[in-house]
Amino acid sequence: MQNDVLQHLSSNSNPSDPALPLKLAKLEARMAGKSASSCISTARHGPESSATLATGYVPVVEASAVDSDNEGDGEFLIQPNPQKRKVSESTRERTLDLYEEISDGKMITIEDFEDDSNFREESSKRRNSRGRVRGSGSRGRGVNKVHRRSPSPSYPTLANGQEDTSLKEEVAYLKSRCASLGEECDRLQQASTEYQHKYEQNEKDLKEMKEVHQQREQTRLKVVSDLLIAVAKSERQEARLRIRQDSVRIGNIGIMRAGTVMSEVWEDGQAQKDFQARLRTLMEQREAIEKERKLLKKKHTEKAEGNDVEQGIGEEEFLAKEEMYRCRLLGIKREEDAVLKDRDRYELEKARHVRELKRIRDEDGSRFNNFPILHKRYALLNLLGKGGFSEVYKAYDMIEYRYVACKLHSLNAQWSEEKKQSYIRHAIREYNIHKNLNHSNIVRLWDIFEIDHNTFCTVLEYCDGKDLDAVLKSSPILPEREARSILVQLFSGLAYLNKRSQRIIHYDLKPGNVLFDEVGVAKMTDFGLSKIVENEIGSQGMELTSQGAGTYWYLPPECFEISKTPLISSKVDVWSAGVLFFQMLYGKRPFGHEQTQERILREDTIVKANRVEFPSKPSVSAEAKDFIRRCLTYNQADRPDVLTAAQDPYLSYVKRKP
């Protein structure tokens, strides 16, 4: 076989190449694993000497000699070089490892190895020492690339001149393994192509599905928002229709011009005129009866005195007529009372009507009234109300599928940059306080985002009911039971604020900042003036840095201290809760009810609020009055703090054993 190869190579060689015999000799030596010297001698003696290679010559030469590719000097005086041998040995080790790795199926580049019988031999030895099982067991491993070339190896001969059959077997084994790996590789390649194809198809499908999903999502959002907007539009129309009808009956806000100054004036509606007409009629009836009564009395007196016996009336007739007139007068009084009651109801209706008129006017004037979708998720519906610097819209969160209240804070374009920055700082501070609060009696703050340079939006839990201010406007006095229930809820929220590691003073507890959800749960809102109690402070409290802010009817005396910086604590909220409770029970505030904010300051109304006086009506329990007294304790040091007040027996529904 060796000779065949040589002949094959010789016949394919270029006879004009003078270096060819030498190359052949080297190649021959590599294939047979023989020494370079023998191949040199072969080269020197010409191609015919190559036959001697098959005569059982066993090479005993340095590997370095075989490795030499120096073809130029022609002398081939190869000296042993121990240094080079070391390197060659390690390279050889590595190459052997690689060879084995290859035959283990990781990468097959057979042509690189088949020429070197030494590799085969040594690899075979290693393989045999590990057992063949490993080789056959590795068939399933991945094969990256297969290069097959019909091998024409030559095998080293044994000392007796026989070819090494174990090596032959090994080659045969490797060939068959190579063939099966090739088949496996083809199969895998085919499978891989199929998978690749499927993968690409799936990717395409996924992309299409995503697009469809996105389109559907957009359609869904459009359908949902269109529906919501349609409902909101019809609500708007209804509200305007109702307000137009009510305006005829209740009245309207008109504009009065005085020179260049325009001002709003209230114009009474038909109801007010009807009340007046009814009262006038009743008054005229009363006057007529009084006149008749006087005449009756005169006639009775004259008869009794004997002056006009004919015209005068007797005792019996006088008494009967007198009783009739008295009854009639009582009837007129009853009617008058009914008209006055109706008029009181009308006043409450008028307050609601004015509120609604203003809301509609604000909605018409709002730049957000065109049902925009904010932040790609909040469909703005109708205006709920307008505060000092904000508009609150009912909105629908199309991602969380719930109604929310979007509070749109608009910075006045006329403001100085400094004022704008201060407002934003204030709002961010409020947001940071509010965002972490999670209690059933505190309105949740869900989100905040910027709309444009001068506007941002906070998203709040939507409270479907009215706020306490609106409730008290339509029914100023609440039954004690209802008022107590609201108070209990407020103290539950306040206790939560004071049990957290970062305690909070609300500082602005008033009817407008108590909202109700659809089932009537009371919730505190508006943390714009809230104070964070930074660390452990004494009973005297922390410094009040924002004196002058807040609604004076609901603030305790310490907030009006002017000789030094006031020290405040959670007891501010206890006072405010006491004022709220009083107002719910009696329909008015305990201090400065009829006064303006300015007058309260000017007249030191709260500074003088040493004692709370209770009206005689309506009747309220002694326990409720005592609780109010505790909350409205003038001296801050003697007033209970939030956690103490929240534990008060009056606020507990659990019956305590005496």
Ligand SMILES: Nc1ncnc2c1ncn2[C@@H]1O[C@H](COP(=O)(O)OP(=O)(O)OP(=O)(O)O)[C@@H](O)[C@H]1O
């Ligand atoms: N979370 C909410 N859910 C339902 N209605 C709300 C909500 N927040 C506020 N409102 C309503 O929106 C209106 C305006 O609220 P806003 O808080 O701006 O009023 P304000 O307290 O009078 O203003 P400001 O805080 O600027 O003094 C009020 O009628 C209030 O009842």
